[in-house]
Amino acid sequence: MKKITVLFFSILTLSLTFNACAKSSHESAQSSKSKTSQTTSHTKTVKEKQSTSKQKVVPKSKPKTEDEFATIDQFINLYNGSASTPITDITDMDIHGSDYQTEFRLHAYDNAVGKKGTIAGSPISIVNYGNFSNDCIRIYVTAASDDIALEIYTTTIHIFDSTITDEDIMKELDSASIYLGESGCIGGYVQGRDIMLDCTKIKFTN
16 A cells, blocks of 8 residues: 555656646747747848838929929019110029039028029029028129129119119129118129129019
């Protein structure tokens, strides 16, 4: 009887030990499988993000339409109807390319449009720009003579604001920085034959 009891307890002990080992092995396998799954999922997520990032396409600049040049065309029409020497040889500007100016890096010129031409051999560039919409206009000119420079200066100021007198226009001619119009909305400079005139309150748009 004693031998049977000892044998019973021995078998019971072996059985419990086997079950504990089996359970531990199963839990270890499940833990390893879970970690492998998490690693695989993380790797997949990273790859998906990298793939999405690679698929991003830089938007191409939209082609300019005729309506976008309406303000510039209006300025040219008014100028040619007022000045003795008209703007000719007019073409579209490549503002962020061959016709780039340092200030064009600013946000206000992100969607700017421009046209260029000549006035009796003097190159002129006309840019329509703005922070929220293209509501400002600017011209750059290198005049071929002092007389042409003076005509471009006075004609342009009158187009920007017809209420400004010739006397006020001439007073600002030799200033380091032009300040004319309502709250100084017309600015720029005339340095010899180099001219830059800017207007932030366009009054002649269609």
